[in-house]
Structures are given as C-alpha cells and as structure tokens.
Amino acid sequence: MSLLPAWKKENVRGISKVKGLLKFIACGSVDDGKSTLIGHMLYDAKLIFADQEKALALDSKVGSREGEVDYSLLLDGLMAEREQGITIDVAYRYFTTSNRSFIVADTPGHEQYTRNMAVGASFADLAIILIDATQGVLAQTKRHARICALMGIKHIVLAVNKMDLISYDKRRFEEINQEFLELTAGLGFKSVEAIPVSATEGDNITKPSLQTAWYNGLPLLPYLEHVDITTDAGEESFVMPVQRVCRPNHSFRGFQGQIESGSICIGDKITTLPNKEQAHINSIYIGDNAAETAVAGQPVTLQLDKEVDVSRGCVLSKGSSPEVADMFTATILWMDDSDLVAGRNYFIKIGSKMLPASVMNIKHKIDINTGKHISADRLFKNELASCDISVSEDMVFDKFSTHKSLGSLILIDRVTNMTSACGVIEHSLRRSSNVIWQETEITRESRSSQKGQKPLTLWFTGLSGSGKSTLANAVEKKLFSLGKHTMLLDGDNVRHGLNKNLGFKEVDRVENIRRIAEVSRLMNDAGIIVITSFISPFQNDRENAKQIIGDEYIEIYVNTSLEECERRDVKGLYEKARQGLIPNFTGISSPYEEPISPDIEINTSTCSVDEAVDVIIKVIQKRWK
Amino acid sequence: MQKISHLSQLEAEAIYIIREVAAECENPVMLYSIGKDSSVMLHLAMKAFYPEKPPFPFMHIDTTWKFREMIEFRDKKVKELGVEMIVHTHAAGVEQGINPFDHGSAYTDIMKTQALKEGLDNHGFTAAFGGARRDEEKSRAKERIFSFRNSSHAWDPKNQRPEMWKLYNTRINKGESIRVFPISNWTEKDIWQYIKRENIDIVPLYFAKERPVVFRDGNIIMVDDDRIQLLPGEKVETKKVRFRTLGCYPLTGGCESGAETLDEIIEETLSAISSERTTRVIDHESAASMEKRKREGYF
C-alpha cells in the first residue's frame, strides 16, 4: 500500500483546511550562497523530482564549481547566467511541505540588479536576507533590507550563512545579528529572526545542526512553515478597484474586481470613488457562485441597487476613505535604462486605473545603501528618490502604509512602453484643491466661432535646415489669405523671449517644449490656429506636447535627409557642428528620432513648397469638417 | 482577517490577470490545447466573466496529429459552453506532408511554432493567453506572467519588463504582442487538486485504460491511427496506460498505470518520482533547448 500523500492525511485528520501560501524572496550577493541555500532546502526536504535530480547531477559535471553536487544549478536557469555563473533575473520555485505551500523568488543581489530584487520583493510576504558570516553585515545587506522595506515586506529571516567557515562561532553570529538589528531599526519590520546556517553542509536548513548546540531556535524550513505573516488591522475596511463592468444583457450590470481588503455582505452600503455616490449591494458572485458575503482576496461581481457612474478604474469602498486628488508625493525606484527627467510625461497605473502623469520634481535622491538624502535633478536606473507626481485628472489612491494596493504605482514610458519605475505613495499634495480652475463665461467655442474657424496646432518637426520654417511660413501665408487667424511660433524667436532662461540640457529641452505646448494650447483656447517650427527631435517630447495640446495637435514631419540638410546648410550650422563647435547638434552629435506615425509627412526633395502647402491645407480642411 | 485557501488564492490571481487583459488589451485570444492545463484555463475564463461569456475567442493550433479523443473532446466542450473556437492548421505544412516521423524538430517548428505565429498574425491578436506554468522547467521559472514579443514573436529574456505587485503593464506598440500566463504560479499538483475541487471535465486519455501501444526508444506510444509507421521488430500491444500530458500522439509518451479515477491520478501524481515533462518525447534535449526554442517564438 502506498503511503498517503501528506495533503490527504491532513484532510483525513481534519487539520486546518486552509493551508496558506507563503511567498518569500531570498536576497544575497553572488557568493553568499543563496541559490545553494534554496537548492539544498529543496533537496533535503525531498522536494525535487527524481529526474530533476538526474539533470542536476548531469549539469553539475558540465558547470561544476568544485566537482561536488552543485545545488545552485537547481535554480540558475537562463543560458547567459550559466555562462557567467551568476543569477540575473528572478526565478520562481514551488514546493509544498505537509504544513504549507511555498513560492520562492530567487533574485540577484548586485546593485545593478536592484530592480530585479524589487520585482521579487513586491511579490513576497517574507524575505530571507543572506549574510556571509566571514564578511558580516555589508553595505549590500542594508540595501537589501531597504528594498524589502520599501516594497512592503514586514517579516525578515536573517540567514547567517557559511557558519562552517567560522567554526560555528556563537559570538560572531550574535554580533552580526545585533549589527543587523541596529541597522534596520527604522525600517518598520515586524519580525526579524536570525538563523545560523551552512548551505553547503546543510546545517539548520531542514534539521537542527549538531554543530550549533547553542542555537535553540528553529531550523530554516520549519521556521518558514510556522511563521505567521497575516497582516494586521488597518486594511480591514472594504476596498475593491473595479476591473471591468459586466453587461451580458440589459437587465444585468455588475462590477468585477478583486476585493483588496475587508469584506462585503448583501445589503451593505458602499461609496463609489472618485464620484462619491452611495448605493447598496444587491447581489454578490464569487466567480460563478452567488454568495451572501465575500472577503479580501476573492474575485467578485457586485450588483448595486441603483445606477451609479462607475467604470474601470473606479473604486468601491466601505468604511474607509481613500484619497481623491491629482497630486501626491511618492518614493520611487527608477528601473529604466533611460533616465528620469523631471517634467516628462508618463503613464501611471494605480489599482486598475491608468492615466497620464508627470514627475513634477525630484525632491531628493535616497542613497540606497545608507538612506542619506541627496539633491538631484535626474534619476538613473536602480536609484531611489522622493518625488512629487501630478496626474492629468483626479485619481483614487491611499498611502502605501495604509493600503498596499491603492498606494503602489508604476510609471510607464509613453514611447517604449517600458515599466520605467515603481513606487509607493507617501501622502497626497493639497495644491490641487487650492488652485481651482476658473471657469470663464466666454468659452473656447464662442471665441473660435467668432473667428469662423476651428483652432489647431500644426506642429512641424524635422532636422535643422529641413525646411520647417519655410513651410511653416508658406502655410501661414495661405491660411492668412483664406481669412484665418494664425500665429507662428519659431524656435529661435521663442528662445529670445519666453524661453531665454533655458539652455540645451535635457531638463531645459523638456521645459522648452512644455512651455511652447502650453502657449499653443492657450492660443488654441483663444481660437487661434498655431503653427510651430521646432526641431523637436525626441519622440518623448513630441508625445508630451501632444498630451498638453490634445486633439488640436497635428504633427507634420518634414522629412529631408541629413545629407540634403547638410548640403543646404543655410545657416552654416552643420559646418560648425562638424568642427565640434556646437555641442549636441541634432543629426551630428545628437540623434533625431523619426516620428512613428505623423499626421502628415512631407518629403522636400520630391515635392515643391506649393505642393506641400496643398497637402497640409487639405488635411486641415478635413479636420474642419 | 479571514484567509482563503492556497487554491483559491491561485484561482483569484489567475482571474485577476484574465480580467485585466480583457479590459486593457485590444484583441486578446486564449490558446486552447485541450490538455488539463487548458481545461483549467477555460474553466477560469468562464468564471472570470460570469454571467457574461468570455469576451474573447479561443484558438486551437491543430497539427493534425492530435489524439482523436482530444478533437472529440474539444468539439463537445465548444458546443456545451457556447464559446468561439478558432482552429488553425499550418496549411503549407500539411501540403508538404510534414509529419512527426520523418521531420523531427522541423515538424515541431513548422506545425506548432510557425502555425501558432501564423494563427496569431492572421487574426491580428495582440495578446494570447497560454497555460504554461513556471514549475514545468527551468527557463520557464524566470518568465514573467506578461511576456512581450516583438513583431517576429521573439522573446528577449534579458529585456523583460519588471512586474510589480499586481500592476501589470499591458501597453505595446504596433506589431508587438503579449503572451500572458495566468497560471504561472500553479504546480502540477495544484492543477489536479483544482480539477477535483471544481469538478472540471478533462480528456479521458488522462485516465488509465487498455490501449493499443508500441514501445519505442523507452517511450510508450499509442497507436491512434494507421499513420504510425511500425519499425522492424515493433509490434502493437495492448496495455493499460494513461497520459500525463497530451499533445501529438506520436510525440507523447504514455505510462503504464492503473489510475482510473481522479483520486487515483492525484495520488499517483503526488507520489510520482518523475516530473511530468519527461513523457513528452521532444524534451529529451539539452537543458538550454527550451529557452532557445522560446527565443524563436515557441510558446
């Protein structure tokens, strides 16, 4: 007769049916022995399948470090990593003991992989922080602890590894533990458990070690099986971000989402956010089962007793009041290869809501090793900073410390779509409610209808000398002759006045375009057709302008080859640039990013100025219809 | 605070992901391979939108070499649930007579990988749900839940987007697409326990039964039709076998087993000493082979 599998025994004995999941992360640097530790834990607990064991022995022969079974090979998966002998990405491993199911995120420890560690930490409830006993607490230890704290981890296991190399010295172990506790005192951990281990020898991994008779705590695996990670109060009130509206027919309208905290019953009164309407719960489905009540973590469909103005991105709440505002301060971790520049536009996602947003200013950088504040105007990959963020309209959010799911955010690059940053919200900024938009009685529509036209912004972009100014002038003349009210904004002219305090650094360039776009919008509000002529070489900046100007924005790409522009060299700039006299000159020492889908593209080597003007006027007339 | 069980946690995570994709992606599809993982995915999709039907179609890449019982099962499910099922086959491959016996890895490439790309491209799908799990093999262990592919469907393991909390970034540029794996965090054991808990219908091939088979290179191959070419010395025998994974019958090894009920399967699985993919014939290659195939666009 085969042995009953553990989970079945449990059912027979009727022990706790609810076997929770423990998601944890292991952090440590290259040679701290992290992969070996996890590998050994799985191996000892007989949690790996037989043929994986075979593969392990086989792989071991190929990439062996000492000729012994190399437990770390259980985890290092990607080819590139094997070649370099280090773990680069995040690997997830699954195992179950009779007491608990586990998911381990194995992440790299180098400073240049901070973002990978953050990915693992955002997913985990507990972190094992590895320390090499021969080295003690290092700068990286504090970095790991800081990232765990930032991402919301409350429980830490300090695995002091390689105890075999320090002769299982109790005093040294205690010193390390003490030092760690002092270093992390301000990080808000709820539990920190230090365990002396040897990953290669197997001391205190699954069984108590005879070498450390002085240690009376649990070995690592039994500790993980028993540690209590339930979050305490504070997240007790009901919150559900709406993922989608379910409308199978005219009579059914339900809001679908996952309950993030608290619970809900039929008949409960809820508040919708951001609109703050009130309604009662009429019916609850958990998946496809009708229910009386539902709790945190469950995927539900809720029907209300009356029509409310709720769509994806709204939040249903009961008994708590998340913030509704368009500005807040957050601590963010920059994860993109291209730097963060204050003023640039991104998409922000909080809960199920995505909106355009910009990082208004970087208040200060936070040294990831020491926690010190440093002033900065840009942020590089793997750096941490406190920033003020403004969103294009009111958004529902909360402090991360009160509500993890409404207090966490990501920023997305508008051009590459990269997840550029993640962050946690510290507090809302109240400026939004003090600077109130003054409604004017004469509207944009009345102003433009008086002028008998629809306002537009014709945004010319192209290399220096491509013919933007020539075309812009010709188009304005044509519009003028048609009796339209226009205004031409030209690069050089604007830099003489409005933008004379700006240079050519990246921050200045972003600000230059922002101001021009804001001015264009004001003029559009006044009913005027605006024509702008700026190189505007970066896709990101043009996206920014488009975002500010809105539907009135028409992008016109004057596509003239660099060779042709250089041949023309009307202002003699290319020659100077070639001699190195103009730094960051577009096309020579700085790139021009071609528009991906311009509204109009003009090739000046195959079409005359008059023909080009005709093309542009036709498009404008279509917009007017 | 009331806690929900480990299986319910996994179910909730998958439903959350499926709903996010339905809400944010332009043209999603759910790939359906008829296996147990696909059966779980289909079940999750039905639950996620109830009382609505899933707001996206399903797609099966049919190599024309699937077990006959699989195709019958697929057609039965479609009728029963009223979902939209697209069946795509690589027509050029069929014309050229590409088959698993003569063409080895070229067969997998053309009838599976190329066929999948073609199917996705033909319909302009921007997001495709797949039932891959991270516990299946090592290179999967590092794949994100949302996996981005360029316009030629290639995966770049060094340039994955960071995936934070539950904040999935579904934005893509024209020509790019996403593969989404809602059951990434499930293990084989979770799948079986969930099938039992939810009473999910699966293809009968998973249950042991007397079936005509041949022994070939240490694998038990079922004789599902007369296209199988017997090698000298091989003979068709009747054995009580079942299958732990389902695919193309000539490439899917069965195992001798007496497990005729779900409980017996679960018990057998839990005490199994060999992880499930060893029964898939094509997988006996170097550890790095899967990653190589995936870079080229294999699911």
Ligand SMILES: Nc1nc2c(ncn2[C@@H]2O[C@H](COP(=O)(O)OP(=O)(O)O)[C@@H](O)[C@H]2O)c(=O)[nH]1
């Ligand atoms: N140093 C520097 N100056 C620039 C750069 N881009 C533009 N400028 C200056 O800004 C002006 C922009 O004019 P532009 O729009 O070139 O030329 P158009 O295509 O003929 O209208 C140029 O005359 C330069 O003096 C740059 O990248 N670096």
